[in-house]
Amino acid sequence: MKLTHNNGVRLLQVVTHLIAIPAVGWAIYMGEWMWLLTAWLTYWVIGILGINVGFHRFLAHGAFKTYRPVEYVLMFCGIITTVGSPMAWSIVHRIHHIHTDGEHDPHSPHAIGPLKAWFGAWNTSGFRQAGRVSKTMRRDPLYIWTHNYYFHVLAGWTLLLFLTLGWQGVAFVYALPAVLSLHSASGIVVIPHLHGYRNHQLEGDTSLNSWIANVMTMGEGWHNNHHAHPSRWNTRERWWEWDIPAQVIKLIHHRGHPLPKHRTA
8 A cells, every 4th residue: 555645644543543542541540630631631722723723714714814933833733633734634625615525525424424434534536636726835835844744743743742751741742632633623524414503505515513513623513604604714603603713813813914704693
């Protein structure tokens, strides 16, 4: 099997599970609850900043502008979730929006089944559009570098954690948060196409607003709202549809590019 970027990421995801599962058992047996809390808080930070805000709303959809140093932080947080490079993840997500629930959708649970969608056995027929979809990102050296040296960054991060915090640092600051991030990302791929309600009727699009997915992903579960308006920085449309990533975006967006106002019901 050729070790493509995707295969390398999937292999790492297996490794993180092999590290995280016995580490959780050790922490429970030894009563090391602070390590488990550290893992949970790390997951919250990298999940919200890295995937929800950075990879998704900033890079894949260009929903807001931010400062370059902030962009570096967002991309680093996204990298250590181990769901793929910023460029690779964003390309797949854009293809999903182009072909939602169609024959070229990479991870429609209706087309390939919930288990395949959850565990990454995706449909690659739409990937031939990757070059066109990624054209703007390929002009930015940051995204070329973070794609080409993705695994180097992860190796450097895990080595730093081992040297400073020992094996517990690798297990609870990298592996377990990465596992939680993976299943959070898988949750948004599957759950809001099977469970929830609609604010918008979209032809051929089964996206739903799911409170389950929203809890899992810390604010990305209003999937139907997002599919109706992909470029919006805020997915909230009803007063009770809470959106943590949007609150973060309010704090970090570039003050020279004001956020557009969106009305809520």
